[in-house]
Amino acid sequence: MVVCKVAILGNDIDAQRGVKALWDTGAMCTCISTQLATELGLLPDDYGWVNGANNKPFRAPIYSVQLKMGHFVIPYLRVYGLPMDGQENDVIIGMDVMVKGDLSITNYEGKTVLSFREPSISRIDYVEDLRKYDQMHKVYMKSKNEKCPCGSRKKWINCHGKKS
Ligand SMILES: [Zn+2]
Known part of the structure; x- marks a missing residue:
């Protein structure tokens, strides 16, 4: 309401x-x-x-x-x-x-x-967001020292991998 x-x-x-x-x-x-x-x-x-x-x-x-x-x-x-x-x-x-x-x-x-x-300023796709979230939190588990996919240029383990 x-x-x-x-x-x-x-x-x-x-x-x-x-x-x-x-x-x-x-x-x-x-x-x-x-x-x-x-x-x-x-x-x-x-x-x-x-x-x-x-x-x-x-x-x-x-x-x-x-x-x-x-x-x-x-x-x-x-x-x-x-x-x-x-x-x-x-x-x-x-x-x-x-x-x-x-x-x-x-x-x-x-x-x-x-x-x-209003006006509309961007496309929001929650399914796509979830896919990116999953990628940041799970996919890189095997390669902890690779760069985090969020674009921070930190190693995944020191960025989004810290929390998961
Ligand atoms: Zn990150």
Whole structure:
């Protein structure tokens, strides 16, 4: 759960109150609660069919908004209005926003960290990272005096081999 701000186009986004947002990789489009839409005074531009939680399609209002999360601002975004009664969040961040940057969820040392950056700045491949990690910690066990593959120019035994 993150805090974000939603505003009508042309309004000062920083003046809005923060609302809770849920990241949902299963959602194609970003949605806001119809309650929040009413509070902001949003009027629908259009209506579109969306699949509800019970897989029953229904017609939902579509609003044009600005959205801000941390320093990341989307100046124009089309969002669906959904009833979110009894939910903690007022926004569901969908894939349309997630593909604008890099999203990661890590659990290092038991601490879950969700991080998002925009624009995307590099490719992250955890499988490749693991392969490199394994190489540094295991493959060189036989040749302790060879240079460490991390590029430190130290012998493996005095670098990454120290810990393993
Ligand atoms: Zn090393």
